[in-house]
Amino acid sequence: MEKTIKINLGGVLFQIDEEAYRMLRDYLQSIDHKFRNMPGGNETIEDIESRIAEIFQSQKDLTGIITKENVEMMISIIGTPEEFDQYEEQDSGHEYSHREKRMYRNPDDSIIGGVCGGIGAYLNTDPVWFRLLFIVFALFGLGFLVYLALWIALPLAVTDSQKRELYGDNFKKSRDHVPGESARYPYSTNVGNAFNEVFRAIGKVLFVIVRIILIIIGVIFVLAGFTSLFSFIIIFVFNYPGAFSIDTGDFNLAYLPDFLNYIVTPSMVPLMTVLIVLVVAIPLLAMIYGGIRLIFWFRASDGYVWLVGLIVWVLCIAALAIISFNEGISYAERGETTSLEYIGPAPDTLYIRAGDKISDLNADKEIALTDNYYRIYIDDKKNLVYIRPRLDIYPADNNSTSIEIERESSGTSRLDAENNARRLVYDFRISDNTVFLDEYFMIPRDSKWSFDVVSIDMYIPEGTIISMDRIAERMYHSHYYHGYATDSEDRFWEMTEDGLEYLDYDID
Amino acid sequence: MQTRKAVQKMFNLKTIIMDLENIKAQMRKGILEYCILSVLSRNSCYASDIIKELKEARVIVVEGTLYPLLTRQKNAGLLSYRWEESQQGPPRKYYELTPEGQKYLADLDKSWEEIVESVSLIRTRKKPKTSKA
Numbered sequence: 001m002e003k004t005i006k007i008n009l010g011g012v013l014f015q016i017d018e019e020a021y022r023m024l025r026d027y028l029q030s031i032d033h034k035f036r037n038m039p040g041g042n043e044t045i046e047d048i049e050s051r052i053a054e055i056f057q058s059q060k061d062l063t064g065i066i067t068k069e070n071v072e073m074m075i076s077i078i079g080t081p082e083e084f085d086q087y088e089e090q091d092s093g094h095e096y097s098h099r100e101k102r103m104y105r106n107p108d109d110s111i112i113g114g115v116c117g118g119i120g121a122y123l124n125t126d127p128v129w130f131r132l133l134f135i136v137f138a139l140f141g142l143g144f145l146v147y148l149a150l151w152i153a154l155p156l157a158v159t160d161s162q163k164r165e166l167y168g169d170n171f172k173k174s175r176d177h178v179p180g181e182s183a184r185y186p187y188s189t190n191v192g193n194a195f196n197e198v199f200r201a202i203g204k205v206l207f208v209i210v211r212i213i214l215i216i217i218g219v220i221f222v223l224a225g226f227t228s229l230f231s232f233i234i235i236f237v238f239n240y241p242g243a244f245s246i247d248t249g250d251f252n253l254a255y256l257p258d259f260l261n262y263i264v265t266p267s268m269v270p271l272m273t274v275l276i277v278l279v280v281a282i283p284l285l286a287m288i289y290g291g292i293r294l295i296f297w298f299r300a301s302d303g304y305v306w307l308v309g310l311i312v313w314v315l316c317i318a319a320l321a322i323i324s325f326n327e328g329i330s331y332a333e334r335g336e337t338t339s340l341e342y343i344g345p346a347p348d349t350l351y352i353r354a355g356d357k358i359s360d361l362n363a364d365k366e367i368a369l370t371d372n373y374y375r376i377y378i379d380d381k382k383n384l385v386y387i388r389p390r391l392d393i394y395p396a397d398n399n400s401t402s403i404e405i406e407r408e409s410s411g412t413s414r415l416d417a418e419n420n421a422r423r424l425v426y427d428f429r430i431s432d433n434t435v436f437l438d439e440y441f442m443i444p445r446d447s448k449w450s451f452d453v454v455s456i457d458m459y460i461p462e463g464t465i466i467s468m469d470r471i472a473e474r475m476y477h478s479h480y481y482h483g484y485a486t487d488s489e490d491r492f493w494e495m496t497e498d499g500l501e502y503l504d505y506d507i508d
Numbered sequence: 509m510q511t512r513k514a515v516q517k518m519f520n521l522k523t524i525i526m527d528l529e530n531i532k533a534q535m536r537k538g539i540l541e542y543c544i545l546s547v548l549s550r551n552s553c554y555a556s557d558i559i560k561e562l563k564e565a566r567v568i569v570v571e572g573t574l575y576p577l578l579t580r581q582k583n584a585g586l587l588s589y590r591w592e593e594s595q596q597g598p599p600r601k602y603y604e605l606t607p608e609g610q611k612y613l614a615d616l617d618k619s620w621e622e623i624v625e626s627v628s629l630i631r632t633r634k635k636p637k638t639s640k641a
Contacts, residue, residue, distance in 0.1 A: 011598040031572075040579040047575045050598060051555060079570020 003298075004065055010050030012057065016066040023071045024052075027080075030159045034081040051078065081160060102165040104157035105150075111196075111203030113151040121166050128195045214294045221291025229284045232277075262378065262385050262449045264327050275320045282313040331410040331450055335417030343401040346461045347433035350401065352391075354471035355429060355436035361386060376449070377440065386440040389426060389454035391475040393466070393500050396459035403428065403435065404457040410450040423447060426454050439471050466493045466500065536567075541577060542620065543567050545586065545605065545613045552604035554592070578603060586612055 004015045007024075016024065031048055035041035055074045056066055101122060109117030109127060116134060120127025137143030157163045261269055286309060293300070363377035363386060377386040396402065407424045411417035426441035441454040456475070460466065468476060469490050492503040540562070547553060547561050555574065562568045581587045586609035589601040605613065 035576065038576065040576075040583050043582075044576045044579045047555065047579065047601070048572060050600075051571065051575070053598065054556070077571055079572040081572070083570045084572045084576065 009056070010046070010053035012053045014053070014056055014066050015064060017068070020066050020068045020071045023068060024066075026158055027071070027075055030081050030161075033159045033161055034084070048078065101168040102162075103154055104162055104166045105154045106163075106166060107156055107158070108163075111199050112147075112206060114156065115147055115150045115154060118154060118157070118166060121170075122168075124168070124170055128199070131195070131199050211297070214297070218291040218294030221287050221294065223291075225284045225288035225291060229281065229288070232280055232284070262443075264323075264448065265330075266446070266448075268323060268327070272320065272323060275316050275323070278316045279313065279320060282309055282316070285309075330412050330448075332412055333414045333417045334408060334410050334451075335414045335419075335421055336406055336408040337418055337421045338404060338406045340402060340404045343403065343430055343435070345399060346396075346401045346464045349433065349465040349467060350460060351434040352458075352466060352468045352472040353434055353436050354469055355427065355438040356440065357471060358386065358388065358439045361440070374453075383445055385443040385449055387443070387452060387454070388439060389437075389441050389456055389475060391437065391456045391458070391472065393458045393460060393476065393495070395495055395497060395499060396461045399461050401461065401464075402459045403430075404459070406455040406457065407441075408453040408455070410452075417450075420447075420450055420452070424452055424454055428456070437472060437475065439475065460495045462495050462497060464495045465503070466495065467491070468493065540567055540573070541581065542613075542616050544574070544577060544581065545609060545616065548587065548603055548605050549610065549613055552590075552602045554600045554602045556600075558603070581609070585609070 003018050005018060005021045007014050007016055007021070028049070032045055035044045038044070052074055055077055056070060059070050059073060103122045104118050105114035106117035106121050106127075107114055109121065111117070111131070116127045116130040119125075119130045134143040134147055137146065155162075157166045260272060264272060286306070358377060361377060361379060364380045365378040367376040367378070368374070373388075373390065375388045377388075378384075379386070405426060405428075407421040407426070409417050409420035409424065411420045423444050424441050425444065427438050429436040435458075437456060441452075443449055443452060467490050473491065493500045494503055495501075543562060543565070544558060547558050555571075555578065558578075559568070559571050559574055562574070568574060578587065582589065582603070585606060587603050588606050589603045591599045592602050594600050
């Protein structure tokens, strides 16, 4: 069933089918074009419109839908603007012969886009020759592009006056063919006719192929748009990070919305969330809408909507950029504080054990940044951020064991960064020959994350045997170079001149 | 003086050269306007009634011709209109002659009679004898 369109004509609502609608619209445009610039023209146009409505009302059959036949009947009663002209002051022949000729695409003689038909009408030649020319050039790949360019560049001759400009002095000649059919083939020879029929068939096939391709593209757009939008809504609006998170080991985008709370000034979070939603959602909606338009191929005067959408989108991006820049300033400088503690003379065997463990934290989220080493744990209920510190073990210069805690952070200035570094909470304990290192350091509540790093540097005399439990080993920065432990037993290392060396035998 | 005469001459020439189509159009247009006023002189009408009558008299072929003329006559103060509700559809414009229009029509009637008289006088006159006494 064909689509119907609701229109308001002279204050009356009508349902009209698509073909009739196009015809009526062209007719109204030609009326408008004729009277618009005359004194009292608008009133005349209104009068004619209400008369059209009246004719339609008297003709409406039971279905109530205006068809092409109704429109044709109406035009035959009211007449075309050219027919009005026979009583007008300026004789149409005089007026229009002086009109400049202009090139248009010709809707009355078109196969694909009416380009050749337009050239033919403009040059008063059978368009079949231009069609042949384009086909020949298409073999070299050029004709296709030229045709496409002309298709886009040339406007379609919709109104009668545009057609006049297209045909020039031959306009009347083209009109003589009007009865019944539209002004088709005004210049076609018999040979040309046969060719034109062939081209017309080819054109139809081409058009169908193009439409199918466009529909496929449209479907892809709509599907992609919907899935992206759906995922986005799930992640952002329903805050369900697990849904689409793929742990690549790199930055995990799915946590971003939650993580936002910890990296920007808290008051900025709602605004930034709205901006991010708009920046992502607007193109997705545009994609879905564009896809739907490609599929159903309808005309809509939605230029303003696109424009407004684009402007809003650009403004959102600009606002986001400005906010991000301001936020970024707070990470501009880095600063660090260091504290050193001597444990005393080294025991034969030094045990490094985990103090407070991450597994006891009940963190809601875990984020890996840049590598697996730097991990962030977030406890949303307590609004706290925990990060795993980095442990390095070096040979000591003298015979004593020491631990150096280096806190590093960012800030607007070096001083600010140092202050930020100082606030990081990290604890360790020493008892006899055992060092208990907490597996995490903490960023105090209501303070944002600023690339905080805590490094634990242990200096141990050569010859000392070191035992690390699994958690300590995981903090040990260089443990990758020594492979992973395959069993649950603690492993042993020995401090040598070159650093820590893995002992693949048990001491005891 | 000389130039002015020349210009006038050229102007006359131009009007003469107007092709037949144009003369016909001018005549029809004048007659059509006259007919519209005549129809309205009997009673106030709505556009469709005027059209019906003009169509029957074969003065117009298509309705669209009428609307710009009605607008022009109204703007010239010859006509006025009032809105009237209609059983089916939107309210309609009922046109009627203004006093000015009535006076204008009376003038037209008079000149029409004169024209008809003159034209028929000329057209019915027998071909004059070739030789005159």
